Amino acid sequence: MNVEEYFGMVINVIISITLLVLIMIFFYIIYGEKEKMVSSKKRYALEISSFLWKLMIYMMCRFSIL
Numbered sequence: 001m002n003v004e005e006y007f008g009m010v011i012n013v014i015i016s017i018t019l020l021v022l023i024m025i026f027f028y029i030i031y032g033e034k035e036k037m038v039s040s041k042k043r044y045a046l047e048i049s050s051f052l053w054k055l056m057i058y059m060m061c062r063f064s065i066l
Contacts, residue, residue: 013063020056024049 031045 009063013059016059017056020052024052 027045027049031042
């Protein structure tokens with residue numbers, strides 16, 4: 001693996017993690033601060049954020065960042 005491939009992979013991982021964090025911030029803004037909401041919407045948002053966390057951890061382990 002040469003230098004260009006390595007830094008290309010690092011940039012792709014950083015962009016992916018940034019995208020996941022922005023999506024999670026969006027869900028927090030939409031669903032996290034409302035106290036009076038339907039529980040099914042809250043459950044759906046928590047499932048999505050849980051999936052995104054698991055995906056981010058998988059990507060970090062896959063690309064040996066941890």
